[in-house]
Amino acid sequence: MTSPEQQSPDPEPTKPTGSAAPRYQDRIYRSSAGLVGGVLLLAVIGWLGVDAVFAGEGRTPWLALAAMLFLVPLVVAYTLRPAVYVNDDRLRVRNPFRVIVLPWGQVASLRSGFTNEVLTASGAKYQLWSLPVSLRARNKANRQEARAAAQVVRGDGGRRGAGGAGGAAEGPRRHESDRAMDEMRGLHERRQDAGTAQGEVTVRWAYEIAAPVVAGAVLLAVLLAVG
Template structure:
């Protein structure tokens, strides 16, 4: 082995990227604070029936809020795409990913079906705004007297994100370490308290 072989650089590694919805995170945090405040007050000041109802309502409501606002995440690694949706986590080797599209929602397609990307919301309003800018042939006029035609017309955030994911997929799709079958794992930490809360709340209403 020559000295050149010993000092050759390792294959380029790509940093993992994570995508979440800032609006969902903020909204979820506010809903949790409101729910805990109201539920905590009922637990402290209510009678036995009120306390039980508040407890089951929290067991139902908190997991639902967490599932649909704080939990969704898309993580793009060098070899695989991890999709964390409200009630399950899907791990997709890049070799198993056939396409990524965003119509009314962002979706990833495999030979066995498709999965929604809850963490990448599609804003039709934002798309219409970008389309109007493209039709005018220029982006909004920047400040400080810069040329309004400089640079490309911006794209909707969901479309930009899917473009990035497609680039990562293209780099990895033929790599041996990026091959395999999709794996789906249910989130029992979310589902278990949700079911207990729903059943308990139904019993309290019935009696």
């Protein structure tokens, strides 16, 4: 599941001057399931690791420290870190090991298949890790939409919709990631030609995640090799 949040990038909101349009806070999309799973995994790793460090004998404490140095950044990278930040000017994608900033003018399309992806005008493709696809929820929504269309054809939808609750007018319940993609597509259509939404795509590697993972892997390999 994804949970949109609001974040203020500055201590004070930017006030409009003259005819300039007001600037809004970033809208943040995260996976609620990923956050919960990440916290649980970190709790398990911490519990087992601390117990091994203080109660283990011989090389066990060092192996536990190396394993935690390797595993904790990986868990953070794939569960707690992924997020998509959206505002009127750009799309900022924070994936496990990279941060990609895409001005709307450089975005060619937002595509949903087995994964949710953003394609740039130059042909580059970036996966949106914080918006996992639920094929089960998508198929369920498609079946609901088909039933609603059939009711309209039979004339049931109009009477039920007029009656209020339970009618086809409510529409199918779509998965949160699909709704998030629809919202971003709408913003992209409105803002892709705006002057403030132009610029170059930038990609930054998350060395703060990669460095401890590599260090932990090397230390773990050395300890296992030494025996």
